[in-house]
Amino acid sequence: MNPVRFGLCGMGGYAKIIGKLLIRMAGSDPQNVRFVSVAEPDASRFTAESALLSSHGVAIHASLDEMLKASESDPGRCGLDVVWLPVPIHLHRRFTEQVLSAGMAVMCEKPPAGTIQDLLAMQQASRDACKPLLFGFQDMYDPMTLRLKRLILSGAIGAVQRASVWAAWPRDAKYFGRNDWAGALRRGGEWIMDSPAMNALAHPINLLLYLMGGLETQSAEPITVESELYRANAIENFDTVIARASLTTGASILIALTHACRQTLGSFATLHGSEGRIDIDEKRVLVRRGDGTVLLDEQRQDKYADMVHAVVNTVRGQPAPAAVADASTAAAHLRLVHGMSLASVVHEFQNTRLNIVTSSDGYPLRVIEDIESVMKACAEQHKLAHELSSVPWSQRPGMVNVQNLQRFDGPLTTVKA
Numbered sequence: 001m002n003p004v005r006f007g008l009c010g011m012g013g014y015a016k017i018i019g020k021l022l023i024r025m026a027g028s029d030p031q032n033v034r035f036v037s038v039a040e041p042d043a044s045r046f047t048a049e050s051a052l053l054s055s056h057g058v059a060i061h062a063s064l065d066e067m068l069k070a071s072e073s074d075p076g077r078c079g080l081d082v083v084w085l086p087v088p089i090h091l092h093r094r095f096t097e098q099v100l101s102a103g104m105a106v107m108c109e110k111p112p113a114g115t116i117q118d119l120l121a122m123q124q125a126s127r128d129a130c131k132p133l134l135f136g137f138q139d140m141y142d143p144m145t146l147r148l149k150r151l152i153l154s155g156a157i158g159a160v161q162r163a164s165v166w167a168a169w170p171r172d173a174k175y176f177g178r179n180d181w182a183g184a185l186r187r188g189g190e191w192i193m194d195s196p197a198m199n200a201l202a203h204p205i206n207l208l209l210y211l212m213g214g215l216e217t218q219s220a221e222p223i224t225v226e227s228e229l230y231r232a233n234a235i236e237n238f239d240t241v242i243a244r245a246s247l248t249t250g251a252s253i254l255i256a257l258t259h260a261c262r263q264t265l266g267s268f269a270t271l272h273g274s275e276g277r278i279d280i281d282e283k284r285v286l287v288r289r290g291d292g293t294v295l296l297d298e299q300r301q302d303k304y305a306d307m308v309h310a311v312v313n314t315v316r317g318q319p320a321p322a323a324v325a326d327a328s329t330a331a332a333h334l335r336l337v338h339g340m341s342l343a344s345v346v347h348e349f350q351n352t353r354l355n356i357v358t359s360s361d362g363y364p365l366r367v368i369e370d371i372e373s374v375m376k377a378c379a380e381q382h383k384l385a386h387e388l389s390s391v392p393w394s395q396r397p398g399m400v401n402v403q404n405l406q407r408f409d410g411p412l413t414t415v416k417a
Contacts, residue, residue: 003034004312007067007083007104009095011038011046011053013179014109015086019049022084023056025308032312036080039067064095068102080104082315086136088181089199090190093118100129105315109136110206111198111337112330114191115408119334123327132314137325137333139207141307144285144300146323148278149211151287156295158275160212164254165204166379167266168372169196171259172359176233183235191410195237196257197337204267205255206333207280210323211271212251219332220247221404225339226397228385229346232260232354232366237411238346240368242378242385245336248403253336254382256375260349260368262357268379335402341411344398353393368393 006022008015022035037059043050050060059078061067070078082105085095092113096106106126112135113119126133139145152160181187184194197205212220227243240258247253257267271278276289287296310320323329349368359365368374374391378384385394398412 001031001316003030003032004315005034005036005079005081007036007071007080008038009040009064009083009085009087011040011043011049013086016049018084018086019053021304021308023052023058025305026056033308037061037067037070037078039064064098068099068104071104072102082107082311085109088179088187089114089192089194090181090187093122096122096133097125100125100131100133103129103131105132105134105311107134107136107311110202110325110330112327112334114193116331116334116338116405117407119327119331120406126327133327134311134314135325135327135330136307137203137206137330138303138307139203140210140323140325140329141310142300142303143306143322144298145207145210146216147296148285148287149216149323151295152211152271152273152278153216157271157273157277157287157289159273160249160251161272161274162252162254162382163208163212163269163271164256164379164382165208165267165269166256166375167196167201167204167268168258168261168375169200169264169266170261170359170365170367171200171233171239172361172363172365174359174361174363175259176235183233183237183239185236185411191408193237193337193341193411195241195337196239196259197241197243197255197340200259201257201267202333202337204269204280205253205336206325206330208253208269208271209247209332209336210329211278212247212249212253213329214249217328219329220249220251221332222247222336222339223403224399224401225336225343226384226399227340227343228395228397229340229344230260230349230368231346232349232368237341240371241340242375243336243340243343244382244384245339252382254379256378258368258371258375260354260366261371262365262367263372265372270379335405338405338408339400339402342402342408343400344395345412347395349393
């Protein structure tokens with residue numbers, strides 16, 4: 001069987017990590033993975049990356065158009081089976097549709113798109129082209145995820161009742177200034193809605209929604225969403241969120257995430273059943289019954305290699321060795337995040353309510369004092385910050401119904417906190 005031939009868009013940012021991953025996988029598993037080409041319009045900025053790619057026989061093209069044309073005109077040498085798209089959010093739909101129409105599968109980075117209508121259009125393009133469309137939610141491709149799903153469906157922890165995820169990941173001025181879309185609502189006329197829930201901390205939200213779905217291939221869809229949204233940084237969208245959603249399965253999920261913090265903590269995800277619980281952090285999975293009996297206690301493995309293996313199997317039309325992140329499962333996450341922005345305005349912190357410190361990289365870091373303990377308390381008590389007695393800056397949440405949401409036309413406005 002011939003190896004699956006990969007193309008990649010970009011050399012910088014996350015594309016640099018994917019490029020090294022594909023080089024590693026092509027070297028360790030050449031019967032299944034071949035890294036053919038990269039599209040980068042500004043390759044002169046990436047001299048070290050260009051040299052590394054060239055040393056491994058990877059062709060460098062000036063654009064996606066050029067890479068796709070080379071694949072079509074010289075399939076023996078430049079032919080591609082799948083293109084990986086770690087590109088800015090506003091390019092996800094356009095590039096996905098372009099690759100699919102050229103007859104290739106797509107691995108698009110998360111979030112899948114800026115809006116649910118873009119995701120649905122991408123899903124339809126995949127059906128029309130009869131080519132797979134996957135998304136880069138790494139946790140989904142960990143074989144452990146499918147094991148957990150089957151364990152839950154078997155009734156090992158009883159009926160799923162609720163779940164929570166909390167995380168505190170500091171992000172300084174360098175992070176928000178790294179490109180022209182970090183923390184932005186739109187770019188190039190397209191909604192992107194960049195936020196911790198949409199981007200850096202999207203993975204555990206998507207994972208929990210999948211684990212709570214009623215069937216092996218389904219995620220639990222949100223019905224109502226309550227949210228408190230806050231902004232400490234000079235960005236357009238929120239950098240801190242506490243939200244709670246009711247789900248189609250009858251359970252609920254509590255989400256508490258912030259970038260305006262001193263400490264790097266989490267993500268910590270917990271799923272409660274009537275007869276047990278599951279705890280997931282970045283290194284470990286622990287499944288226990290209510291009486292303390294441990295059903296599973298394992299370290300998490302190399303999700304990135306598993307992700308490539310799943311792409312290879314999917315492109316070949318073979319069963320993947322793990323769950324996959326496709327449009328149907330990714331839609332639940334996108335609807336929930338849309339609900340956050342439709343339910344409440346973003347409350348902007350004034351400087352008098354913030355501490356501005358220096359990050360480990362030497363850049364200004366805006367901190368909401370004691371925010372880490374607030375995030376943890378919200379998750380553990382399954383409450384919004386407004387429902388706690390110890391958060392004087394909290395604002396009353398709004399609520400919205402997003403069940404079967406087909407279109408997102410922008411968020412509510414911003415007010416001063």
